[in-house]
Amino acid sequence: MNITRFDPFRFDPFKEFREMSKALEQFTNIANQVTKSEGNIASFTPTVNTREDDKAYYIEADLPGVKKEDINLDIKDNVLTISGERKLKKEVKKEDYYKVESVYGKFERSFTLPDDVDVDKIEAKSEDGVLEITLPKKVEEKKQAKKIEVK
Numbered sequence: 001m002n003i004t005r006f007d008p009f010r011f012d013p014f015k016e017f018r019e020m021s022k023a024l025e026q027f028t029n030i031a032n033q034v035t036k037s038e039g040n041i042a043s044f045t046p047t048v049n050t051r052e053d054d055k056a057y058y059i060e061a062d063l064p065g066v067k068k069e070d071i072n073l074d075i076k077d078n079v080l081t082i083s084g085e086r087k088l089k090k091e092v093k094k095e096d097y098y099k100v101e102s103v104y105g106k107f108e109r110s111f112t113l114p115d116d117v118d119v120d121k122i123e124a125k126s127e128d129g130v131l132e133i134t135l136p137k138k139v140e141e142k143k144q145a146k147k148i149e150v151k
Contacts, residue, residue, distance in 0.1 A: 044086065044105040057117065057135040061109065068126035073133070075119060082131065083108040 049060045059080075063071065065088040074081045088103040113119070117135045124133045 044107050046082075046107055046109060048109060050111075054137075056137055057114065059111065059131075059133040059135070061131040061133075062129065063107075063126070063131050064129040065103065066107075066126075066129065066131075071126060071131060073122075073124055075113070075122075078113050078115075079110050080113055080122075080133075080135075081108060081110045082133075 047062045051058045059082075061082055063084070063086070066084055066086045070087065071082070071084040074083070084107060086103060086105045086107065088101075090099075090101040092099040113135065116137045118138045121136045122133065123136075124131060126132075
């Protein structure tokens with residue numbers, strides 16, 4: 001067994017950190033290459049805008065290239081889930097070349113609904129790659145003033 005002396009000038013407190021950082025960088029590079037090699041078969045997250053007025057809440061989801069038949073809306077345990085699959089295929093045939101571009105991807109977004117949403121009256125429409133969901137608020141019955149007689 002060899003005994004070595006501690007030399008404070010040769011000691012590198014950040015050596016392990018730099019080695020770990022290098023390993024993480026290599027892992028990230030490999031992960032990026034794998035993702036690129038898979039092509040366009042992946043999930044995507046559609047962008048969503050939400051707003052509210054006195055009558056309803058509104059959700060607008062950008063779903064370019066998604067047909068309305070490929071969109072699912074489900075409500076379970078007061079959570080609205082928008083899901084579906086994008087299937088795009090562009091094909092160009094010319095005299096001197098043939099080109100095909102395909103994009104596929106599943107998506108899913110979930111929203112917890114406020115307590116005042118009237119679930120039975122929710123409406124949705126899809127037009128030009130934008131899904132618009134209207135979540136009407138429950139109409140509260142206006143309570144009329146009641147006169148109480150003092151005895």
